[in-house]
Amino acid sequence: MKGTGLIFGHEMKKILKEKSILFGFIVLPILALLFTVMLSMAKPASDSVSSYNMYFFGVSVDSISIAQMNEKDIYIVSIDENPEDFMKSENFHDEDVLVDYSDPMDVKIYYHESNDISNYLKSSADSFVRETYSEIYKGFYPKISFRNVITRDIRPKEEVNRVIAMLLPYMLILPLTANIANFAGDTIAGDKERGTFYQALLTPVPPLSLIMGKIFAVSLISLASSAIYISCDVLGSRICEALNVQDAFGFAGVHVPPHQFLLILLYAILLCYLFSNLGVLISLFCKDTSHAQIAQIPVTLLCTMAAMLSMFRFGVSPSVHYLIPVYNVCIIFQDILNARVKTTNMLLVAVSFIVLSVAVLIVTLLSYKSEKVRG
């Protein structure tokens, strides 16, 4: 792979020297993040319940409305039922919170992290619990200056990740294909347009190194740009959470352990490599960048369609689905996030990707040497 590193470095520098590219793929996602957060702040949360409830267990309170939100009353209500059972009942909604006072020095607040109202009530309950401490218990425990309050998101982890598992393939593939169509289109076709193609062909660098250098550069910059998009979404969720506004990003409360993250990254890299290689292959046969970008639209559409189809998948897919390119990565992303991934399916996806990538690379190399490309 002599020369691959050099070509890779040169391509990266070439991309990073273009201010418009930097703006479009790095600054713009950040601006989009700010814009969406602003929209979230402006848009009130919608819900179907007639009132919001702050349930108290282990302490007697009068059932009264303490405030209003979205033109609905916020009630404080005492319950006698065991908190675990009550939270499973129909009376407890996603918007509600439950304050467990059974141990006054170790109060627990149960809430729904993904629900803005529940989040807001959690913060109110937390303040309420801390403020009432001095009035109720200070006489009994004068040396204690604070009370331990534990907040718990009551959604099961698999449910938290379910929505994002459904959305992630689409959220990843859309920017990825768009980025690759742009960057890969600019590789060989861009070189032809600028007249730099022959200069590269004349160097003693083997075609494989030259092609790989370009593919790696496109892969890295596209992956980085897509990562920025997703990071902005995650950050957006956290900002919405902090501001107590509706989470427009869907990442609230999502928990992705390191091993799941690494697996997702690994498959994202495979996907990125394959797309980039396809992009470079298409670019080979195009005379200029805009032609190459137009020629990539069918690939982008097909990939987006595969990602969309995966969103409507329910249950476990048969093994053969793990051999369908692109779609298989989408469903493996879902399996990873839903913690139901099987080793055999992971291997099927990896093998199918490697076989396909090698095949596309061979076609790219043969095309690169053909007179149709060089003539």
Next chain:
Amino acid sequence: MITIEHLKKTFKKNKVEAVKDVSLEVNNGEIFALLGPNGAGKTTTMRMLSSLLIPTDGKIFYDSVPLEQDTVSIRKRIAFLTNEIRLDGQFTPDELADYYGRLYEMKPEDIKKNKKELFDYFGITEFSNRRYETFSTGMKQKTSIAICLLHDPDTIIFDEPTNGLDILTQRLIEQYILKLREEGKCIIISTHILDLVGRLADRVGVIVDGKSVYCGKVEDMASSQGVETIDEAFIKLYEENHEESAIVKK
């Protein structure tokens, strides 16, 4: 030294027989001019010589080594420059020289030395930190030549080296080509400017309709055709060998 034997190129795409039968020999320390009208097959021949295109038939030897046998090593020894070749506009000549020098596996000290010599000669040094895309046509051409010659090639292939350049830049490039000849390099120039051939070339090859119809010394070209000047000799060779002209004559 380059030896070409019965070179042929037919493009599969449109079945055009761009080069039908070209044979010639270029020695070290010699400037060889390849002459021919537009569409004669000069550029296709040059591209085959530089390994950009693979011949349909025939052989190209670099110092008796077939080009297809060791393309990578031979590429390290040749330079090919055409008007179509440009460099990445986002980079400065300095960056481009470093990049191409490393692609040719040159040592950093050799890159530095050759870069200084070429940049000084072509007057690029003071602009070496400016982006290539901001240069004028002449400056771009001079930079392209400097980068092409950076790896100190034995064989230099120029396709229309001075096309579209002002007289001063033309003169600068011509003088450098003569300097390269003195250094013992093997130089091939493709052109249709007959004055340039008279000023620079030692020997000349004429291609008409993809076939080499003359190969000899510049000073013998006119006399071999029984005319006074190179121009007349070229026209005579063209008329005698161009298929359409032959039909008209009949």
